[in-house]
Amino acid sequence: MAVREFREKTRQVLKKYQQDKSALIDILHDTQAAIGYLPREALEEIARGLGIPLSQVYSVVTFFKAFSLEPRGRHLIQVCMGTACHVRGADKVLAQIEKELGVKAGANTADLRFTLQTVNCVGSCALGPVVIVDQDYYGEMAPEKVSGMLGNYS
Ligand code: FES
Known part of the structure; x- marks a missing residue:
């Protein structure tokens, strides 16, 4: 996608919210949904459209983990490495996902299919090890279940 x-x-998102400063988080959310992440040009446009400093926009973006300043894959995989999941083998599940995708945790796949x-703990310890893909929770995960799980996403 080009800068333009x-x-x-x-600008389309700003128009939808009628340049309402109090809707900053919703505007960021919708912009990220439209572009896939929040590039600098989008943040500049938001700051200009709302008449607020760029630093204020950045501080909101960096505060919320849901926002990303880097391109992300179409699907976000989150592997819980909290204590309860760890003792039940989360490291083996993570290693299998890394092996199948050919990337390490923290990276995108080359085709931007996955990030x-x-x-740490996502509050479902009894189901550990837990993997979340987008909004889907996979409990009692095991290395042999990884391939089937990944196959649910294109
Ligand atoms: S430690 Fe993984 S859900 Fe709590």
Whole structure:
């Protein structure tokens, strides 16, 4: 996507919210959904459109983990590495996902199909090891279940 498209998509979102400063988080959310992440050009457009400093926009983006300043894959995989999941073999599940995708945690696959991340406890310890793909929770994960799980996403 070109820089001009980033600006155009951001302007459409700003228009939808009628340049309402109090809707900053919703505007960021919708912009990220439209572009896939929040490039600098989009943040500049938002700051200009709302009449607020760029630093204020950045501080909100960096505060919320849901926002990304880097391109992300179409699907976000989060592998829980909290204590309960760890003792049940989360490291083996992560290693299998890394092997099948050919990337380490923290990276995107080359085709931008997936972004792989590790997280700490997601509050479902009894189901550990837990992997979350987008909004889907996979409990009691095991290395042999990884291939089937990944196959659910294109
Ligand atoms: S440690 Fe993984 S859900 Fe709590």
